[in-house]
Amino acid sequence: MATLKDVAKLAGVSIGTASSALNRYAGVKDSTRKKVLEAASLLNYRPNGAARDLKTQKTDTIAVFLHDLAGPFYSELIRGIQDVADEYEYATIASRGGKGRNTTWTRLLLEGRVDGAIVLDPTVPDEVIRSTVGPTLPIVLLDRILDTPYCLYVAADHEGGAYQVTRHLLETGMRRVAFVSGPADSHDSNLRFKGYQRALKEFGIETDHGLIFHGDFTERSGELVARAMLSCNELPEGVFAANDEMALGIIHGCESSEIRVPDQMAVVGFDDITVASYINPALTTVRQPMYELGGAAARNLFRAIRGDKDIPPVILPTQLILRDSSRFYARGGEGHNLPVNV
Amino acid sequence: MATLKDVAKLAGVSIGTASSALNRYAGVKDSTRKKVLEAASLLNYRPNGAARDLKTQKTDTIAVFLHDLAGPFYSELIRGIQDVADEYEYATIASRGGKGRNTTWTRLLLEGRVDGAIVLDPTVPDEVIRSTVGPTLPIVLLDRILDTPYCLYVAADHEGGAYQVTRHLLETGMRRVAFVSGPADSHDSNLRFKGYQRALKEFGIETDHGLIFHGDFTERSGELVARAMLSCNELPEGVFAANDEMALGIIHGCESSEIRVPDQMAVVGFDDITVASYINPALTTVRQPMYELGGAAARNLFRAIRGDKDIPPVILPTQLILRDSSRFYARGGEGHNLPVNV
DNA sequence: CTGTTAGCGCGTTCAG
DNA sequence: CTGAACGCGCTAACAG
Numbered sequence: 061m062a063t064l065k066d067v068a069k070l071a072g073v074s075i076g077t078a079s080s081a082l083n084r085y086a087g088v089k090d091s092t093r094k095k096v097l098e099a100a101s102l103l104n105y106r107p108n109g110a111a112r113d114l115k116t117q118k119t120d121t122i123a124v125f126l127h128d129l130a131g132p133f134y135s136e137l138i139r140g141i142q143d144v145a146d147e148y149e150y151a152t153i154a155s156r157g158g159k160g161r162n163t164t165w166t167r168l169l170l171e172g173r174v175d176g177a178i179v180l181d182p183t184v185p186d187e188v189i190r191s192t193v194g195p196t197l198p199i200v201l202l203d204r205i206l207d208t209p210y211c212l213y214v215a216a217d218h219e220g221g222a223y224q225v226t227r228h229l230l231e232t233g234m235r236r237v238a239f240v241s242g243p244a245d246s247h248d249s250n251l252r253f254k255g256y257q258r259a260l261k262e263f264g265i266e267t268d269h270g271l272i273f274h275g276d277f278t279e280r281s282g283e284l285v286a287r288a289m290l291s292c293n294e295l296p297e298g299v300f301a302a303n304d305e306m307a308l309g310i311i312h313g314c315e316s317s318e319i320r321v322p323d324q325m326a327v328v329g330f331d332d333i334t335v336a337s338y339i340n341p342a343l344t345t346v347r348q349p350m351y352e353l354g355g356a357a358a359r360n361l362f363r364a365i366r367g368d369k370d371i372p373p374v375i376l377p378t379q380l381i382l383r384d385s386s387r388f389y390a391r392g393g394e395g396h397n398l399p400v401n402v
Numbered sequence: 403m404a405t406l407k408d409v410a411k412l413a414g415v416s417i418g419t420a421s422s423a424l425n426r427y428a429g430v431k432d433s434t435r436k437k438v439l440e441a442a443s444l445l446n447y448r449p450n451g452a453a454r455d456l457k458t459q460k461t462d463t464i465a466v467f468l469h470d471l472a473g474p475f476y477s478e479l480i481r482g483i484q485d486v487a488d489e490y491e492y493a494t495i496a497s498r499g500g501k502g503r504n505t506t507w508t509r510l511l512l513e514g515r516v517d518g519a520i521v522l523d524p525t526v527p528d529e530v531i532r533s534t535v536g537p538t539l540p541i542v543l544l545d546r547i548l549d550t551p552y553c554l555y556v557a558a559d560h561e562g563g564a565y566q567v568t569r570h571l572l573e574t575g576m577r578r579v580a581f582v583s584g585p586a587d588s589h590d591s592n593l594r595f596k597g598y599q600r601a602l603k604e605f606g607i608e609t610d611h612g613l614i615f616h617g618d619f620t621e622r623s624g625e626l627v628a629r630a631m632l633s634c635n636e637l638p639e640g641v642f643a644a645n646d647e648m649a650l651g652i653i654h655g656c657e658s659s660e661i662r663v664p665d666q667m668a669v670v671g672f673d674d675i676t677v678a679s680y681i682n683p684a685l686t687t688v689r690q691p692m693y694e695l696g697g698a699a700a701r702n703l704f705r706a707i708r709g710d711k712d713i714p715p716v717i718l719p720t721q722l723i724l725r726d727s728s729r730f731y732a733r734g735g736e737g738h739n740l741p742v743n744v
Numbered sequence: 745c746t747g748t749t750a751g752c753g754c755g756t757t758c759a760g
Numbered sequence: 761c762t763g764a765a766c767g768c769g770c771t772a773a774c775a776g
Contacts, residue, residue, distance in 0.1 A: 063754085064754060073763085108456070109515040110456040115753080138498065156484060168493070191446060334677055405769060415746075449769080457751085
C-alpha cells in the first residue's frame with residue numbers, strides 16, 4: 061500500500077504539504093495541489109484507516125448489532141440505518157455477537173473501532189453496554205431500555221400493537237384468548253404481554269393463567285406450545301403469539317393434529333415476516349415500521365454523536381395486518397395484505 | 403478511555419512492562435503482572451484498536467459484503483463464515499455497499515481496516531477488487547470469477563444444479579421448457595443458463611430463442627415475464643427461472659390469469675429461499691449449501707491470509723428439491739421438502 | 745526481569 | 761505557501 065510519504069516523494073513535496081493538499085481546502089497553491097492529486101491517483105493512494113483513526117480520534121463508522129442477520133425483517137432496518145448514515149457520510153457495519161471471549165462487540169465497542177452503535181441483539185450483555193457507552197460512544201437500543209446516559213431508545217409500539225391485535229380477536233366475541241410469550245428476559249415480549257393484558261381488562265376479562273404459555277421465539281417452541289394446548293381439555297378460541305415464528309409453529313402443530321385454523325382456533329402473530337403472507341392460512345399479524353425504525357435510530361445516534369444531550373425515546377406506531385388466520389367471516393380473497401391503520 | 407500509560411502509572415511500572423504483562427506470557431514477574439492486571443481491570447482498560455492495528459499491521463477482522471442482508475439465505479452464509487472465523491479468532495463484520503463516493507467498501511478495503519474479505523455483492527465493482535486485493539488482503543469471490551492473484555473463488559455448482567432441475571422437467575416428457583435469466587452481467591445467472599442448455603442438448607432439443615426471457619432476479623420482473631409468456635400464442639410446458647423470487651413472480655402472474663401451476667405450466671426456481679416451501683404450490687427448486695459455502699469461503703480466506711498460494715476454486719454440490727410446482731403425478735403430500743441428492 | 749526507545753502512518757502545529 | 765517536527769496509543773527490540 062502506498063503511504064502519504066510515497067505520494068509526497070512522487071509529487072516532489074513534503075509530507076505535510078501533501079496532507080494539506082489532500083484534506084484541506086486552503087493554504088496550498090493550486091499547481092502543487094494538482095501535482096499531489098495526480099501522484100495520489102497514480103499510486104492509487106488511500107489514507108491508512110488505522111493511522112487516521114488514531115490521529116483524529118474518530119472512525120466515521122457506526123456498528124449495528126443484530127442477533128441474527130436473518131430476514132427481510134432486519135434487512136429493512138439496515139436499509140433505514142444505512143440511508144441515514146450515507147447522508148452523514150458514515151460507514152455502517154453489521155455484526156452478530158459471537159460466543160467466545162473475543163467477540164465482535166468486544167472489538168468494535170471496547171476497542172473503540174466505531175463512533176456509535178445500534179443494538180438489537182439480546183446476546184450483547186447489558187453490562188458491556190453500560191461499560192462502553194459514553195459521550196464518545198453513544199448507543200441506541202432497540203431491544204431494551206437502559207437508564208444510563210448516552211443510551212438511547214427507539215422502538216415500535218409493541219404494547220400498542222399487541223393491544224390492537226388482541227382487541228381484534230376479542231371483538232369477534234372471543235373470551236378465551238391465549239398468549240404465547242417469548243423468552244422471559246425479552247423486553248419486547250413483556251411489552252406485548254402488557255398490551256394483551258390491557259385489551260383483556262378493557263373487555264372485562266380476567267387473566268387466566270392457564271392460557272399463558274411460554275415459548276422462546278422459535279418456530280419449534282410454537283409447535284411445542286401447540287401440543288401443550290391440544291392436551292388441555294379445552295382449546296382456546298384464539299392465540300396471540302408474541303412473534304410470527306411461534307405463530308407459524310402453532311399453525312403447523314394444529315395442521316398435524318387436524319385442528320383447523322382459524323375455524324377451530326384463530327392464530328395471530330407479531331412482526332409480519334415475509335412468510336406470514338405466504339402460508340396457508342395467511343397470518344394476521346402486527347407490522348413494525350422497520351425502515352423508519354432504522355432511520356430514527358440512526359438519526360438519533362448522529363444527534364448524540366454530535367453532542368446533543370436529552371434525546372427523548374422514540375416510539376413508532378405499528379400496523380395491524382388482517383389476514384385469514386383470524387378471519388371467521390368473509391373468507392376468500394387472496395389472503396394478502398389488508399392493512400388497518402393504527 | 404484509559405490508556406496503557408494510565409495502567410502503567412497506576413501499577414507503578416513502565417509502559418513497556420505493562421504491555422508485556424498484558425500480552426505476553428513470559429518475561430514478567432508474577433507479582434508485577436498481577437499488579438498490572440489489577441490496575442487494568444480497575445481502570446476498565448482496553449487497548450485502543452486503531453493504535454494496535456497500526457502497530458501490528460493487521461486487524462484480525464474480515465469483512466463480508468452482501469448485496470442485501472435479506473433472507474435466511476444470507477443468514478446461513480454468515481453463520482458458516484462466522485463459525486470458522488471464531489475458530490481462527492477473527493472478528494467478522496458484514497456490510498452492504500452503499501451508493502455514494504464514501505462507500506463502506508472504500509473504507510474497509512481501501513483503507514485497510516480488514517485483513518481479508520468475502521464478496522457476494524454485484525455492486526462492488528471488479529475494479530475495486532482488482533486494485534485492493536493482494537498478499538495483505540486476499541478476497542474470496544462468491545459471485546464472480548476474477549483471474550487475479552489472491553482472488554479466490556468459492557461457489558455452489560450453479561451449472562450442475564441448473565442442469566439437474568432442467569433435466570427433471572424434461573424427464574416428465576416436456577419439450578418446450580423456457581428459461582428466465584437474471585441480469586445479463588450476473589455470473590451465476592449465466593452459469594445456470596449453461597446448465598439449462600446442456601440438459602436441453604442432452605435431450606436433443608434445439609435452443610428456442612422464443613423461450614428465453616430476461617428478468618433481473620426480482621419478483622416483479624417474474625410477473626412481467628409471466629405476462630409476456632401469456633401473450634404468446636403457445637404457453638411453455640415448463641419454466642426454469644434463474645432464481646426463486648422470479649419463480650414466485652411467475653406463479654403469481656399465472657394466478658392472476660387463472661393459469662394453473664403446475665397443471666398447465668410447471669415452474670421451478672433456484673436458491674430455495676424460505677418462502678419457497680410455504681407458497682402454494684410449493685416451489686421445486688435447487689438448494690445451495692449456504693452454510694457450507696460460508697465455511698469453505700472463510701477457510702480458504704484464512705489459508706490465503708496465512709500465506710498459502712495456489713488455493714484452487716471450490717465448487718460445492720447443490721441439491722434438487724422437488725415440490726408441487728413441477729409435479730404432475732402423485733400430488734398431495736404436504737409440499738414439504740423432498741430432497742434428492744446430486 | 746524491567747525501563748527506555750523507536751517507529752507504525754497520519755494530521756497539525758509552527759517556523760521559515 | 762511549504763517543510764520539519766511532534767504525538768495519537770501501542771508493540772517490540774534492546775539496554776540495563
